[in-house]
Amino acid sequence: MGSGNEILDMYIYETGTLLEQLETIVLEAEKADTFSQENVNEIFRIMHTIKGSSAMMEFDSLTTVAHRIEDMFFIIREGTMDVVKEEDRPALFDVVFQSIDFFRGEVEKVESGEPLDKDIDSFMANINTLISKIKGEEPAEPEPAPAAAASAASPAAPAPEPVSAAGFPFGLQVNFEEGCGMESLRAFMLVTSVRDVCEETDFTFDPPDVETNSATSETIIEHGFHMMFRSAQARESAVAVIKSAGSVQGYQSYDCPAPEPEPSAASPAAAAAQPVSNAAAPAAAPAKTAPAPAAAAAQQQQQHPKETLISVNLSKLDQLSAVVGEIVITESMVTSSPDLKGLNLDAFSKSARQLRKLTDELQDVSMSLRMVPVSSVFQKMTRIVRDMTKKLNRPCKLTLVGENTEVDKTIVDNIGDPIMHMVRNSMDHGIEETQEERIAAGKDPVGEILLSARDTGSEVIIEIIDDGRGVNDEAVLAKAIRQGIASPDVDYSHKEILNFLLAPGFSTNTEVTEFSGRGVGMDVVKRGVEELGGSVSISSELGKGMTTTIRIPLTMAIMDGMEVSVGNSIFTIPINNILSTMKLSRGDVIHDSSQGEIIKVQGNFYPIVRARDLYQLQDGCTEVEDGVLLWLEAGDHSYCLFVDELLGQQQVVVKQLPAYVNSFNVKSYGINGCTLRSDGSISIILDVASLYTASRGK
Amino acid sequence: MSNEVMFAREDELEALNVADDGVDSQKYLIFMAAHLKLGVIAEDVVEILNNQVITYLPMVPDFIRGIINMRGQMIPILDICSRMGLPSREDDSLVVVINLGDVQLGILVDGVDQMLDIPKTNIHPLPANSAQLLVSGMCSLPDGSGTMMVLDCEQLLPHD
Numbered sequence: 001m002g003s004g005n006e007i008l009d010m011y012i013y014e015t016g017t018l019l020e021q022l023e024t025i026v027l028e029a030e031k032a033d034t035f036s037q038e039n040v041n042e043i044f045r046i047m048h049t050i051k052g053s054s055a056m057m058e059f060d061s062l063t064t065v066a067h068r069i070e071d072m073f074f075i076i077r078e079g080t081m082d083v084v085k086e087e088d089r090p091a092l093f094d095v096v097f098q099s100i101d102f103f104r105g106e107v108e109k110v111e112s113g114e115p116l117d118k119d120i121d122s123f124m125a126n127i128n129t130l131i132s133k134i135k136g137e138e139p140a141e142p143e144p145a146p147a148a149a150a151s152a153a154s155p156a157a158p159a160p161e162p163v164s165a166a167g168f169p170f171g172l173q174v175n176f177e178e179g180c181g182m183e184s185l186r187a188f189m190l191v192t193s194v195r196d197v198c199e200e201t202d203f204t205f206d207p208p209d210v211e212t213n214s215a216t217s218e219t220i221i222e223h224g225f226h227m228m229f230r231s232a233q234a235r236e237s238a239v240a241v242i243k244s245a246g247s248v249q250g251y252q253s254y255d256c257p258a259p260e261p262e263p264s265a266a267s268p269a270a271a272a273a274q275p276v277s278n279a280a281a282p283a284a285a286p287a288k289t290a291p292a293p294a295a296a297a298a299q300q301q302q303q304h305p306k307e308t309l310i311s312v313n314l315s316k317l318d319q320l321s322a323v324v325g326e327i328v329i330t331e332s333m334v335t336s337s338p339d340l341k342g343l344n345l346d347a348f349s350k351s352a353r354q355l356r357k358l359t360d361e362l363q364d365v366s367m368s369l370r371m372v373p374v375s376s377v378f379q380k381m382t383r384i385v386r387d388m389t390k391k392l393n394r395p396c397k398l399t400l401v402g403e404n405t406e407v408d409k410t411i412v413d414n415i416g417d418p419i420m421h422m423v424r425n426s427m428d429h430g431i432e433e434t435q436e437e438r439i440a441a442g443k444d445p446v447g448e449i450l451l452s453a454r455d456t457g458s459e460v461i462i463e464i465i466d467d468g469r470g471v472n473d474e475a476v477l478a479k480a481i482r483q484g485i486a487s488p489d490v491d492y493s494h495k496e497i498l499n500f501l502l503a504p505g506f507s508t509n510t511e512v513t514e515f516s517g518r519g520v521g522m523d524v525v526k527r528g529v530e531e532l533g534g535s536v537s538i539s540s541e542l543g544k545g546m547t548t549t550i551r552i553p554l555t556m557a558i559m560d561g562m563e564v565s566v567g568n569s570i571f572t573i574p575i576n577n578i579l580s581t582m583k584l585s586r587g588d589v590i591h592d593s594s595q596g597e598i599i600k601v602q603g604n605f606y607p608i609v610r611a612r613d614l615y616q617l618q619d620g621c622t623e624v625e626d627g628v629l630l631w632l633e634a635g636d637h638s639y640c641l642f643v644d645e646l647l648g649q650q651q652v653v654v655k656q657l658p659a660y661v662n663s664f665n666v667k668s669y670g671i672n673g674c675t676l677r678s679d680g681s682i683s684i685i686l687d688v689a690s691l692y693t694a695s696r697g698k
Numbered sequence: 699m700s701n702e703v704m705f706a707r708e709d710e711l712e713a714l715n716v717a718d719d720g721v722d723s724q725k726y727l728i729f730m731a732a733h734l735k736l737g738v739i740a741e742d743v744v745e746i747l748n749n750q751v752i753t754y755l756p757m758v759p760d761f762i763r764g765i766i767n768m769r770g771q772m773i774p775i776l777d778i779c780s781r782m783g784l785p786s787r788e789d790d791s792l793v794v795v796i797n798l799g800d801v802q803l804g805i806l807v808d809g810v811d812q813m814l815d816i817p818k819t820n821i822h823p824l825p826a827n828s829a830q831l832l833v834s835g836m837c838s839l840p841d842g843s844g845t846m847m848v849l850d851c852e853q854l855l856p857h858d
Contacts, residue, residue, distance in 0.1 A: 326770045569754055615756030658774045660801050661758060661765065663856040669757040674765065674772060682753040682767055 044073040168228030170235040184210040187225040197237040202230045324366040325653035332678035375403040388427045401452035418525040422464040430468030462550040471540035502526040563647035567619035570683040577688040579631040584624045609695040610642045634688035669694040728811040732779040737846040744795040775804040
């Protein structure tokens, strides 16, 4: 077990995935106010897996809680959801949510190497109360029945002599290695593995309650673990499995004279095996030795989609994208090498074309590897809204749109906090405090928050829309002035006032609540998004609600750019910022009062920024007739950039500038990155928005 | 002992080093820039590049000549003369790439002189009132060809 971090990593990853799955189920079930039998089975299975793997890792508190929850769902599964009284259901959902939080918290502690919470008594008491409530409905609890039936079917003879069960004459005694620990669990894992190769009605085992009763370890150590098979053939196949299982010291086959078939005894035995069998698939996961697909065969509806997935370290993917980027460039360096000029190389061109096709494909694949749906982040918001709805007593529903939109993994990892902040904000400050208030405003008494994601091809747009009170401009302005962010003498536009919300040190709620306004304002959102290369904007109408729009480039690694030249320098401008390009004649340029230049495009006036002047370049066109004008737009800015020449459109791999260069704050001048051109030279990638800000700043 | 080392030829020096292994010494790469002999710790040198095309980068201080592409990695190029307040160089042909922690930096030089093992005791501090910012120590070269200034590479990095 203590064989290093790999197992621990696996445990953390697996438990995390299971908890996510569980949360989705419970959230959905809560909406329907009941668990379907399928859900119950699934939860049972998840709890069982967590229990098993936690036991393997010797996280006792986790094991205990999981075990108890499993018990609870066992009862529910036996008696269907009807055993849970209407009024107990909210408590049931709460307990499950609490347990999810408990597991998450503990797993986090495991991750960071902190000691686990030993004090789980109050939580356990909670679960136990609920269980007894559920049981109260059905006093004749069938839970102990299967075990009893099983012991009846296979008389648990304490004697070391071969144990036999009616109808299962072919016995097998398995001895585990001395001192390997947790014999009962190992035995159960063995059963699971054997179930992969034998019909579960074809064998039985003793002690029968290895799965739930760890005290059976003693019996197993003393007398070995016995499995009884209906046919010799079944036993043969089981032997093969047992041979490959870990910690098995040896096994011994024995045959019992088949007694009179006792159908009445045999069938309860089969029934006894039933509840255990449902847990077969999850147990296979911690067992590691048992291939999960085979376990799934026993339980066909439990096909894990996970089986076709592997988890890869993100740094490896980063490395891959970097290398692929290099290959793409090297490929064009080779195929367009100046040495090949004037040569007529048919075969070479053919192979070169083939190579290009393959590198393109490789690039697409390596990019797609990093893409994951945003649903995991969105799903978390469902939970937050649920919790806040309860706490604040403000009914509100969250609608998710486009949660299958795929974005780069780094984005998904980092977008969670900003979105969560905005959703909390909407709940806390946006949605009206009372339903009456909403009804008076002519709205649906139940508030709505819409969380949507969509992919425009170059960027992903995430919107958080609430139908609450909206932003009160005056209150915001007054606060901004109080905080010293705004000046009282200036007239601010609606848009500017909304931007104060994103300014550092601004938080409109006077009280700090549990959910938002923890001393950090929405500037955290802004900073988080900007770190991803994106932008945040807010729009709002008083009384109608607020919309927060987050725009993030889909992938930060690759983009379409237009290469332009100014003198000897080459710049790349993101294609999606370019509205159009045009040639000018001298008469088109209007000079304004402050020596600026303005141009009229499609009925509107736009300032002209000359790249050469902005960057103080040595050479480049000065006459407007000689150069080209690019009409650009980014965020709120729209302007024209004057350059010498358009070199062409190119898909480029974005490279960061060296940190050393960035330390001179070149980003604020719109110098955002660089890319390698096909001839190996470097082109500088411009950021259209900050370029404009820089040009105005002068 | 220090005198012996100081006036030893390079080959003799090697022999001396072998003789007293315990002596704390450091290998330096000595290059020429603006008629100065500058030394950097040889372990920090990544490579010496010839005839690189330097891409001009606007809006950075004059002493940054631009960036180069070294096998897909972007390396900023520093004009060491200009950085030290001397007239900037015309010739861009020779670059010594050094590695400082996570930062790789190319330094434009006139020429590379030699690689030398120098005992730490031979490196003397600067005169107390010296205003040279980038130099952390000085050492007379054993072959008598002049004095090496030890370039304080950390100082090349921006501080904030």
